[in-house]
Amino acid sequence: MSNIRNVGDLLDHAHDERSRQSFVSAFRKRILMDVATDMKTVYDKKVEPKFVKKHGRKPKDALEVRAAMRREPVFEGWSSMRYNAQIMTWWSVQPAVERQLNELIQAARDARDANPAGGTLELDPNVVIPREVTDLDVHHMPGCFHTEYADDDVAQGAVYHYGTQVFYGGFGKDVKPKGDVAMSIANYLKLAYPDLKPQRILDLGCTAGANTFPYKQVYPDAEVHGIDVGAPVLRFGHAWAEAEGIQMHYHQRNAETPGFPDNHFDIITSSFFFHELAVPTTKRVLKECYRMLKPGGIMLHMELPPTEVTETYYNFVLDWDGFYNNEPHYQKFRNLDFTKTLVGAGFAEDKLEMIRIPNYGSTPREEFTAVAQGDATLKREHGLGRVWFTFGGRK
Amino acid sequence: MSDKPVHLPLRSKGKRATFYKDPAVDQLFAIITMLTQELSVAFDRIETVERLLDKNGVIKRADIEKYKPDDQEEGERTKRRDDYIGRVFNILHQEAEALLDS
Numbered sequence: 001m002s003n004i005r006n007v008g009d010l011l012d013h014a015h016d017e018r019s020r021q022s023f024v025s026a027f028r029k030r031i032l033m034d035v036a037t038d039m040k041t042v043y044d045k046k047v048e049p050k051f052v053k054k055h056g057r058k059p060k061d062a063l064e065v066r067a068a069m070r071r072e073p074v075f076e077g078w079s080s081m082r083y084n085a086q087i088m089t090w091w092s093v094q095p096a097v098e099r100q101l102n103e104l105i106q107a108a109r110d111a112r113d114a115n116p117a118g119g120t121l122e123l124d125p126n127v128v129i130p131r132e133v134t135d136l137d138v139h140h141m142p143g144c145f146h147t148e149y150a151d152d153d154v155a156q157g158a159v160y161h162y163g164t165q166v167f168y169g170g171f172g173k174d175v176k177p178k179g180d181v182a183m184s185i186a187n188y189l190k191l192a193y194p195d196l197k198p199q200r201i202l203d204l205g206c207t208a209g210a211n212t213f214p215y216k217q218v219y220p221d222a223e224v225h226g227i228d229v230g231a232p233v234l235r236f237g238h239a240w241a242e243a244e245g246i247q248m249h250y251h252q253r254n255a256e257t258p259g260f261p262d263n264h265f266d267i268i269t270s271s272f273f274f275h276e277l278a279v280p281t282t283k284r285v286l287k288e289c290y291r292m293l294k295p296g297g298i299m300l301h302m303e304l305p306p307t308e309v310t311e312t313y314y315n316f317v318l319d320w321d322g323f324y325n326n327e328p329h330y331q332k333f334r335n336l337d338f339t340k341t342l343v344g345a346g347f348a349e350d351k352l353e354m355i356r357i358p359n360y361g362s363t364p365r366e367e368f369t370a371v372a373q374g375d376a377t378l379k380r381e382h383g384l385g386r387v388w389f390t391f392g393g394r395k
Numbered sequence: 396m397s398d399k400p401v402h403l404p405l406r407s408k409g410k411r412a413t414f415y416k417d418p419a420v421d422q423l424f425a426i427i428t429m430l431t432q433e434l435s436v437a438f439d440r441i442e443t444v445e446r447l448l449d450k451n452g453v454i455k456r457a458d459i460e461k462y463k464p465d466d467q468e469e470g471e472r473t474k475r476r477d478d479y480i481g482r483v484f485n486i487l488h489q490e491a492e493a494l495l496d497s
Contacts, residue, residue, distance in 0.1 A: 015440065015443065015460050015461075016436050019435065019436040023435040030481065034488070035488070042490055042491050046494055081487075088432065091405060094403045137407035143404060149401045
């Protein structure tokens with residue numbers, strides 16, 4: 001290990017900045033637990049009965065629930081709280097990033113030069129940044145994943161990394177991004193496919209790599225690669241991995257034209273990536289995945305659960321982000337016919353995987369193992385990160 | 396790299412959402428939410444001052460800046476923030492409460 005400073009925890013927050021961050025975390029917890037429960041009560045006790053009385057049936061989909069709820073004060077209030085909390089998440093970390101940007105950039109340069117873990121960072125100034133990222137600031141993070149404000153800039157990586165800690169901070173004391181999704185998928189794959197000895201693993205849209213690291217931890221002998229279009233998140237992710245002593249290979253590439261050879265990867269994965277893409281892009285990226293996957297290799301992406309397998313009211317709650325969180329492709333993605341989409345990308349219908357993987361860190365080991373070994377009786381409801389919906393297939 | 400300070404933008408690209416018939420209500424909501432946050436910050440600061448007074452008898456501004464609560468105190472603060480948000484936004488809870496009571 002070298003003594004380079006770790007971009008992942010070097011930021012100093014002043015007293016009032018920490019306090020603003022704590023407020024946002026507490027505020028989000030209130031919104032997602034208490035006010036959401038109140039909203040469900042109003043729906044169950046008032047809105048749905050009124051709907052049933054008028055139409056002789058329950059709402060058939062999320063849009064009908066939405067139409068019935070749209071002018072309810074509890075929905076307007078809950079939405080306003082959630083929307084403002086989203087914006088305030090990034091605002092709560094931006095001043096500290098601005099103030100210490102030179103230090104962050106220097107630490108990232110030091111990590112790159114010393115390179116103690118032996119990872120790599122390949123940047124391509126000519127990469128095509130897609131409209132999905134340039135049209136709107138996804139999640140209302142001003143500057144999105146790709147904007148650069150200085151030479152060797154890592155600002156957006158830092159805003160994303162530290163902002164994410166604030167975002168998830170309301171649910172527990174340990175607020176470091178710990179890659180829950182990747183930890184769950186990687187451990188699932190290891191148990192479900194004991195014969196798979198991956199040489200190369202690819203993570204699409206990896207941002208700063210919180211959900212890329214765990215693959216190296218679970219499969220220490222594999223080369224782990226992450227691609228993203230945003231240089232600042234990749235520089236940050238590379239510096240963070242080097243400081244943590246985890247060997248990662250990051251590339252600034254577009255998942256539509258990733259450029260890796262055919263039959264190259266044993267595992268291809270992603271977390272919360274596809275719902276940010278337009279549906280035609282999703283189809284092209286899945287074809288590329290099939291092309292790059294080795295025969296016998298497995299592709300497994302974590303995503304929002306499809307509309308058709310999710311209860312109507314919960315669809316309405318989930319789809320909120322599609323309307324208000326600068327994620328315009330969200331509902332169209334959730335409405336996809338996943339079997340048809342995967343078969344269209346080249347996967348054989350009898351080799352598809354669509355499974356809800358329990359969250360590794362918070363699930364008893366016996367239960368996790370049983371699910372990985374095919375015990376479908378332990379199906380859990382989606383929500384609050386207890387279970388992750390995944391889709392993919394084996395080549 | 397130039398030494399010119401970087402200013403990150405506060406406005407996110409894309410249409411700002413509105414939830415009320417009159418967008419002025421949305422703006423007021425944003426303002427009130429920010430004020431709520433700042434008041435929460437003020438509570439934190441006062442609490443820090445009080446605790447430091449108890450401890451030292453003298454306050455140094457630098458002490459306030461670097462003051463970090465221990466786990467137990469952070470737990471108390473978290474509870475206080477949670478209760479506070481519950482009080483300020485109680486109006487949103489009242490309909491559900493009435494429906495459950497009826």
